[in-house]
Amino acid sequence: MDLGTVIGLVLAFGLVVSAILTGGSLLVFISVPSALIVLGGTVGATLVNYPMGYVIGVVGVIKNTFFSSIESPAVIIEKFKDYANRARREGILSLEPLIKEIDDDYMRKGLQLTVDGLEPQVIQEILETEISYLEERHEVGAGVVAVMGTMAPAMGMIGTVIGLVQMLQTMSDPSTIGPAMAVALLTTLYGAILANLVFNPMTGKLKARSKEEVLIREMILEGILASSKGENPRIIEEKLNSFLPPKDRAASD
Secondary structure: OOHHHHHHHHHHHHHHHHHHHHHOOHHHHOOHHHHHHHHHHHHHHHHHHOOHHHHHOHHHHHHOOOOOOOOOHHHHHHHHHHHHHHHHHHOHHHHHHHHOOOOOHHHHHHHHHHHOOOOHHHHHHHHHHHHHHHHHHHHHHHHHHHHHHHHHHHHHHHHHHHHHHHHHHOOOOHHHHHHHHHHHHHHHHHHHHHHHHHHHHHHHHHHHHHHHHHHHHHHHHHHHHHHHOOOOHHHHHHHHHOOOOHHHHHHHO
């Protein structure tokens, strides 16, 4: 569980709700028509912009902002030091029994290719292709959420126009002015909240997650190539440490 995402959402919504409660009832800010306009309009516009499968898959994409299964760089370095030592002592085929114990699909695939005896250049091409398509998938996922962040305030403005039109058409009846104005203002509020407290921040988190995962895979790629060439474990450690900022390297040494 990513505490930053949880704390950020709780803090943002908590402060907004607290500000509302200090000035009156929370019920005043609940409007079903406004929610329908913003939520329905945002989802509908996103469906127009992206294939349905991408939009349906956005639930899993958003889940990545709360949960991260990225392995620590320090753990990866230690693993490759162990693999390199074992390979130098017992040969590259000694790594085969370890492959089934590896949870990471990318690392497992790389080691299997190495054990199978493929040339380092071929292994590099295969694994770099994996990274390339991973980046594309992540870009699409973040793009869907970003579009929702763009559409939400736009739908809020549309709701505001609808409310104002309804208000102007019923100016002769003062009792209808209030509800129409509420729809006009609340749709703008809902759109702004969804865009600036949910969708746009999540887009940033997804992009950061993508960079972290790509970095980890590039480290794994370097470790796989170095292992396939039979390089010294110390050299492999130094190569993998070069991916990390200096302050994090000491923990991996």
